[in-house]
Amino acid sequence: MKQSGATGRLATLRLLVQRFAFLSLMVGAGALMILGKADIVLIEQTRALVADAVAPVLDAMGRPAATVAQVTDNFHELANLRTENARLKEENTKLMHWQIVARRLESENVVLHEQLNVIPDPDPAFVTARVIGDMGSAFGHSMLLGSGSKDGVRKGQAVLAGEVLVGHIAEVGVRSARMLLITDINARTPVVVESSRTRAILTGDNSSRPRLNYVSGSPSISVGDRIVTAASGGAFPPGIPVGVVSSVQDGIIRVEPFIQRHSLEFVSVVDFGLGGILPFERPPPPERRRRGKEE
Amino acid sequence: MKPSIWVKMDTWVRHSVPFGITVFLLLLTAIPTHMPGLAGIAPMLPLMGVYYWAIYRPDLLPAWLAFIIGLLYDIVGGTPLGVNALVMLLVQGTAASQRKFFLGKSFAVTWWAFALLTGGAIGIAWLLVSALKGRTIDPMPVLFEYLMTLSLFPLLTWALARTQMAFLRDV
Numbered sequence A: 001m002k003q004s005g006a007t008g009r010l011a012t013l014r015l016l017v018q019r020f021a022f023l024s025l026m027v028g029a030g031a032l033m034i035l036g037k038a039d040i041v042l043i044e045q046t047r048a049l050v051a052d053a054v055a056p057v058l059d060a061m062g063r064p065a066a067t068v069a070q071v072t073d074n075f076h077e078l079a080n081l082r083t084e085n086a087r088l089k090e091e092n093t094k095l096m097h098w099q100i101v102a103r104r105l106e107s108e109n110v111v112l113h114e115q116l117n118v119i120p121d122p123d124p125a126f127v128t129a130r131v132i133g134d135m136g137s138a139f140g141h142s143m144l145l146g147s148g149s150k151d152g153v154r155k156g157q158a159v160l161a162g163e164v165l166v167g168h169i170a171e172v173g174v175r176s177a178r179m180l181l182i183t184d185i186n187a188r189t190p191v192v193v194e195s196s197r198t199r200a201i202l203t204g205d206n207s208s209r210p211r212l213n214y215v216s217g218s219p220s221i222s223v224g225d226r227i228v229t230a231a232s233g234g235a236f237p238p239g240i241p242v243g244v245v246s247s248v249q250d251g252i253i254r255v256e257p258f259i260q261r262h263s264l265e266f267v268s269v270v271d272f273g274l275g276g277i278l279p280f281e282r283p284p285p286p287e288r289r290r291r292g293k294e295e
Numbered sequence B: 001m002k003p004s005i006w007v008k009m010d011t012w013v014r015h016s017v018p019f020g021i022t023v024f025l026l027l028l029t030a031i032p033t034h035m036p037g038l039a040g041i042a043p044m045l046p047l048m049g050v051y052y053w054a055i056y057r058p059d060l061l062p063a064w065l066a067f068i069i070g071l072l073y074d075i076v077g078g079t080p081l082g083v084n085a086l087v088m089l090l091v092q093g094t095a096a097s098q099r100k101f102f103l104g105k106s107f108a109v110t111w112w113a114f115a116l117l118t119g120g121a122i123g124i125a126w127l128l129v130s131a132l133k134g135r136t137i138d139p140m141p142v143l144f145e146y147l148m149t150l151s152l153f154p155l156l157t158w159a160l161a162r163t164q165m166a167f168l169r170d171v
Helices: A005-037 A041-079 A081-116 A287-294 B005-015 B017-030 B045-056 B063-077 B083-097 B107-133 B139-167
Strands: A125-133 A142-145 A158-161 A164-172 A177-181 A188-193 A199-203 A211-213 A226-229 A241-249 A252-257 A266-271
Touching: A005 A041, A005 B063, A005 B083, A005 B107, A041 A081, A041 A125, A041 A142, A041 A164, A041 B017, A041 B063, A142 A164, A177 A266, A188 A241, B005 B017, B017 B045, B017 B063, B017 B139, B045 B063, B045 B083, B045 B107, B045 B139, B063 B083, B083 B107, B107 B139
Parallel strands: A164 A241
Antiparallel strands: A125 A142, A125 A266, A142 A177, A158 A164, A158 A266, A164 A177, A188 A199, A188 A226, A199 A211, A211 A252, A226 A241, A241 A252
């Protein structure tokens, strides 16, 4: 097909513009990556803004899915009623024993507290948030929550499901927030082994079982040891259950978290009045510059 | 004859279907399924959308819209901003430039090309995220995500083809 000169030139020009636009978009993507790496506040705000805009849609879309999950759960439970009953009876006898032990220890604890004049920990404030987004990316473990700064969610706060640690808040929008799970590659949780009080850092690596690193002292950690949060770092209050040691191989200790990611529907974002996992506040600008502004 | 305002609006709505469907696929991926085993890994549905429309209607999902979808994907999924934007852009660009090759070819060829392209795309994403986070990311879940995406491709292509037939047959 032959084209006249003008049309041909126009087509070439259009192709050039298209190529140029494509290239500039590629450069734009690269620039965004670098800006994001530099932790620019603007990028963070944009993320939060877009997440806020998507949140109501995700929330609405997720509700039928939750209902479907509930129905299938119901069928599942009905089918396993007998075995479940037997298991629960057995567990109940065990728990009755533990209840007696706990009662005795509690009364003993109260007496000791009184004798030592212990100041009790303040009751934490919390917000219950619905999990509205779980992308299930292979590159990171995070979830979108349907509550944000207007509900009192702040960056760095601990997220619990029941009594169990799930993660912490990493980004906050007005009505949505991003929670980083303890299994995420960026998550670091100060923990102790409950029985021996050995300190360590629980390091996520995007697998379902995070590693126990920086173990202090000469530990004798064995499979089945319970791991709870440590007070060090001022991030989380001590004693929140995290998981149990599931394997010790060649010096690599892996922990099976108590959380079951797929069953998370509501989580509590808890404000323990501590600084949170990291000092997120930027340091104040240098004194000199501030004085310059006043003049 | 000049088309009336209603015809124009109808065309406009029909033309926004590819972008709308791809965003819908994106949101669909983000919904918590509450299914054990599935929670950690989800198929890259929006990638299939971008690939499909780049071949069959590149005029309706041009590069800049693929870029926007990638950005949304980054924000909803929590990956470093720009990674999926670049990946979607590359997939759109490659598929759209080779579309003459695909048109009229059998489904197996399209699937095979998708496997190649997605392999490259996920590989690039893995490299970029590893570089940006400063640590090598465990490649096993990535591989699993890739296989899951591949296995869902026929189903999704069928759904997208039905959508195209329903909305975009003659506009």
